[in-house]
Amino acid sequence: MGGPMRKWERILILEPSQVLQRRLAAGLEQLGQTPVCFQRASALLRYLQREPGPAVVVADCFVPDMDLFSFLKRYTELEGPHPETRLILTCTETYPTPELRPQILSNGADYYMIKPYTAQMLLESIRHLYSSPVPAHIPGVHPAIVDFLRGLGLPLEHVSFWYIASAIQLEMNAGVSVPLKSLYIELGQMYGVSPQGVESGLRRMGKMLTRMGVFEKAPSPKQLIAALVSAFVRERSESRDDAYALEP
Numbered sequence: 001m002g003g004p005m006r007k008w009e010r011i012l013i014l015e016p017s018q019v020l021q022r023r024l025a026a027g028l029e030q031l032g033q034t035p036v037c038f039q040r041a042s043a044l045l046r047y048l049q050r051e052p053g054p055a056v057v058v059a060d061c062f063v064p065d066m067d068l069f070s071f072l073k074r075y076t077e078l079e080g081p082h083p084e085t086r087l088i089l090t091c092t093e094t095y096p097t098p099e100l101r102p103q104i105l106s107n108g109a110d111y112y113m114i115k116p117y118t119a120q121m122l123l124e125s126i127r128h129l130y131s132s133p134v135p136a137h138i139p140g141v142h143p144a145i146v147d148f149l150r151g152l153g154l155p156l157e158h159v160s161f162w163y164i165a166s167a168i169q170l171e172m173n174a175g176v177s178v179p180l181k182s183l184y185i186e187l188g189q190m191y192g193v194s195p196q197g198v199e200s201g202l203r204r205m206g207k208m209l210t211r212m213g214v215f216e217k218a219p220s221p222k223q224l225i226a227a228l229v230s231a232f233v234r235e236r237s238e239s240r241d242d243a244y245a246l247e248p
Contacts, residue, residue, distance in 0.1 A: 009054070009055075010036065010053070010054070010055035010056065011028065011033055011034075011035040011036070011055070011056045011058065011126075012035070012036050012037075012038065012044060012047065012048075012055050012056065012057045012058065013025065013035050013036070013037045013038065013058050013059075014038045014039075014040075014041060014044045014057070014058065014059035014060055014063065015037065015038075015039070015058075015060050015090075016039050016040075016060060016062065016063070016064045017060075018039070021037050021039065024119055024122070025037055026119075027118060027119025027120070028119045028122070028123070030119070031119055031120065031123060033119075033123070039064070040063075040064060040065045041059070041063040041064075041065055041066040041071045042065055042066065044057070044059070045071075045074055045075065045078060048075070048078045048079065049078055052078075052082070053082060054082050054084035054085050055079075055082075055085050056085070056086050056088070056126050056129075057075070057079075057085065057086070057087045057088070058088045058090060058122065059071070059075075059087065059088070059089055059090070060089075060090050060091075061089050061090065061091040061092075061095060061096060061104075061112075062095075068096070068104070069103075069107060072104070072107045072108040072109065073107070073108070075087060075108055076107070076108035079108075083208075086110045086111070086126070086129045086130070087108060087109045087110050087111075088109070088110065088111045088112065088113060088122070088125060088126070088129075089104060089109045089111070089112040089113075090112070090113050090114075090115055090117070091112055091113075091114060091115065092114070092115055093114060096112075102199075102220065105199065105200060105203045106203060106218055106220065110129055110200055110203075110204060111125060111129055111196070111197070111200045112196070113125060128193060128197055129200070140166070140169060141162070141165045141166055141169050142169060142172075144232075144236065145165050145168050145169055145172075145232065146165055148231075148232050148235060149161060149164060149165055149168075149228075152209065152212075152214060153212055154205065154208065154209070159191065159201060160201035160202065160204050160205045161205070162191070163187055163191065163198055163201045163202055163205070164202065164205055164224070164225070164228060166187055166190060166191075167183055167187060167202070167225050168225070168228055168229050168232055170183065170186065170187075171225065171229050172229070172232075172233075177226065180221065180222050181195070183198075183225070184196075184198045184199055199221055202221040202224055202225070203218075203220075203221060205224065206218050206219045206220070206221065206223075206224045209224075215227075
């Protein structure tokens with residue numbers, strides 16, 4: 001994907017297998033990165049406590065000295081003040097199960113990758129997590145939706161802002177709730193990302209709105225979209241302006 005690869009300041013790798021750790025580190029170094037590697041979750045957490053600041057954390061789901069959700073809880077406590085930090089979990093096809101993966105994303109992880117993967121694939125995923133390739137307006141999204149989301153305090157320059165805006169627009173156009181999987185696929189096609197990337201972006205926006213006090217508890221993507229669509233419809237109804245649908 002064109003252009004030189006950005007040099008990330010801190011890529012922290014938690015991988016219990018020495019063989020896989022060396023292979024990934026060597027691949028990253030060949031691509032101009034300088035990873036810091038750990039075999040134990042406790043060592044990584046001590047490093048984050050000792051060296052606070054933004055980082056990209058890539059952690060295997062099978063952490064040897066701590067169960068996954070305990071690790072996520074401690075990680076979130078440490079990295080809460082650093083919104084620029086991203087956590088990518090690496091897992092197998094069978095674990096965590098598809099039913100468990102939404103819980104992982106709602107408990108501190110931003111993304112997950114299925115093994116095996118290459119250093120190049122990892123860097124492309126990192127670049128996606130930090131990308132904000134958004135113009136001032138996305139064709140097809142009504143300005144009233146944009147104004148509504150901006151009124152909540154969401155950052156216009158964040159690509160996930162537009163995932164939400166387009167999701168609201170699609171639901172308004174359909175007149176009914178769109179199945180979540182279909183929504184992920186359609187938004188992924190619109191923005192050139194994977195459905196998983198869309199889900200991750202929506203969860204980040206849900207967490208941001210929770211920190212801002214809009215929600216008491218971080219919503220799932222389905223809850224987020226339903227709540228925002230409902231609030232938008234209510235606002236337009238109160239203003240007696242229902243011209244939010246696109247003209248055919």
